[in-house]
Amino acid sequence: MKKNLSKLMQLLSFTVVLALVAPVMIHAQGGKANFAGTWAMNAEKSTLPQGGGGGQRMGGTFTITQEANLLTQTRTGQDGTTRVTKYTLDGKESVNTTGGGESKSTANWSADGKTLTIVTKATFNGNERTSTAVWSLTDAKTLSIVSTRQGQDGEVKTTMVYDKK
Numbered sequence: 001m002k003k004n005l006s007k008l009m010q011l012l013s014f015t016v017v018l019a020l021v022a023p024v025m026i027h028a029q030g031g032k033a034n035f036a037g038t039w040a041m042n043a044e045k046s047t048l049p050q051g052g053g054g055g056q057r058m059g060g061t062f063t064i065t066q067e068a069n070l071l072t073q074t075r076t077g078q079d080g081t082t083r084v085t086k087y088t089l090d091g092k093e094s095v096n097t098t099g100g101g102e103s104k105s106t107a108n109w110s111a112d113g114k115t116l117t118i119v120t121k122a123t124f125n126g127n128e129r130t131s132t133a134v135w136s137l138t139d140a141k142t143l144s145i146v147s148t149r150q151g152q153d154g155e156v157k158t159t160m161v162y163d164k165k
Helices: 002-029
Strands: 037-039 061-066 070-076 082-088 094-098 101-109 115-124 129-138 142-151 154-164
Touching: 082 094, 082 101
Parallel strands: none
Antiparallel strands: 037 061, 037 154, 061 070, 070 082, 094 101, 101 115, 115 129, 129 142, 142 154
8 A cells, every 4th residue: 555655646746747847848949940950952842043043052951950049050062061050049140151251140030939030141252241041840841941132133032942851
């Protein structure tokens, strides 16, 4: 009898702890999209600008790791060089080094946590360019990144769709 009572008390204690901790853990995740994984471009579902402008740079396969306050994107180019880009997820500016210099980005979540908007300012050949990329999961295995930037003839919009590997 004593043994059964002890097991019942253990089970009850575990249930109470779980009931208190689970909501905190769920809230800590904030219901925000998780982009972690390895992603491969789906050319059929993607929309490149006229003439392909930039599609090769944004295409291919890349890996995302996502922690509470940091998103890290790792791409390996055809020449074998690896480029790592890091974004803080708290709206503070992130600085990354690119082939052409430095880029400064801010990443902000939508109110519902389903989309992440990254605004990047970079200087190329003395000209500052601003681009905006809106990341969203259309389902658990499909990532959509809609990028907008100013081109010579106006706004250039690209939708890149990636499948999780």
